[in-house]
Amino acid sequence: MDEEDKKIKAFVSSDKKIPEKVNKTFDSFIEQVEKNQILENDVIDENNGTQFLLRFRKILAVAASFLIIAVGSNVYAKSQGYENIFFLIKNIIYNEEKTDDEIFSDKDIVISYKSIQITDEIELQINELQIKDNTAKLYLLVKEQKENLDSPLNYKVYNNENLEMYSSKNNKKHEENIYTEVLNLKNYKDSCTKLKLEIYNNNGVLLKSIIIDLLEKTIEARTENQVINKISQIELNKFIKNETEKLYSKDEMKNKKVIIIDIYDIFYSNGKYIVKYIFMMPSDEEFEKDKVQETTIYTNTIEFTSNNEDFIKVKIDTPEVFE
């Protein structure tokens, strides 16, 4: 931190104000912890009005959801030719019993056993698609780290006509770090050649969208929202910076440094990462005088493979001015 930064820090950190209400929240929480009033599985304190209201809202939301499910499932059952939902369930159970001893499919498609990094803490393998008539089961193997805050994950699957085949909401958190998810896909047709699997975190934020090519048996993973969690961001930046610097001669790089501003797109396809990024090359003088903003910004694409420890360059394009 230079002198200027220290001055700014001193200026902003002189602010020590916390509203009384927020301080009370801290005090009340600490008091509950000290008095062992918080059960680890039930953190609601009914003596606290706000908390009670929250709980009431949750109960109301759950009740409303049940009502919607009950009405919706009856409508669905009627549309399928059943008197009500109980007849439909009965029929499903009856059919399941019949297929217990059968091999689910003779058209299974083994897709891949290569792990895809979903976030820094979550890896996923799309192992297999088992098909029978117009239903299919997609087997995923998920590996999570304990501290991960994105879990439990939810999924959506679409076919090549973009029709929803599967959607999960409010999945339960798995106790194990490695577990298998089986997604029962509806309306599977033999004409289905591609599936799109979307993976969401517990806040409903799309973490990754993956295209599964059933004919080629390949997977293309794509991050959304310019969030790159596939590999270590720090290492990736270093690697791209080094490879970009190599594009220029020593004279061209004299008193200059490459700064990677943003990695705005990253694809993973057939064992290769394709990364699009923007960078600038300010001179030391520009950098020191904080005139970095005025330097030209370039865009470029690099392709590389990774063996979990190193990145190996496959191809790098010639940078273009970013407009």
Place this chain on the structure above:
Amino acid sequence: MKEEDKKVFIENINNNRLKLYKTAISILKNEDDANDAIQETLYSAYKNYYNLREKQYFTTWIVRILINKCYDIINKNKKIAYIDDSITQNTVGKEDNYDVESSLEWVLEKIDKDLNEIVVLYYYNDFSVTEISEMLNIPKGTVKSRLARAREQIKTIIKEKEGEFNG
């Protein structure tokens, strides 16, 4: 939670009161929402404390939980977190009654809104560029370029303020 762990946990919470509040308010711009986010964060942190293996990273860990809770609240409320017109109008009044003790809030109101989190995390909470990059899930380069922008804007603000005091 064991008594010993509980003591450390409470101590950590007390040490981070200001950081948590300033982070929440910088994102949510609303005291009630910030209070809700903090409340949810505290319970979530308590429930998941045993999952935190490296206890020395408590601050980073809890701020990360808080940031997630803040975005959760923004999503739930479908609110726009950016400062709205009514608050902008109030800024004039706040400026008139400028008090050095509320310098952070004052700076946050003056600079571009996309720089607020970065300023609080870097200058107020002392997180490194790498830590911020991981917390906000944005590239390190983006953190740096936003910091450079923030630095320029805050410099101007401080100069103006110094001018006002001297003039």
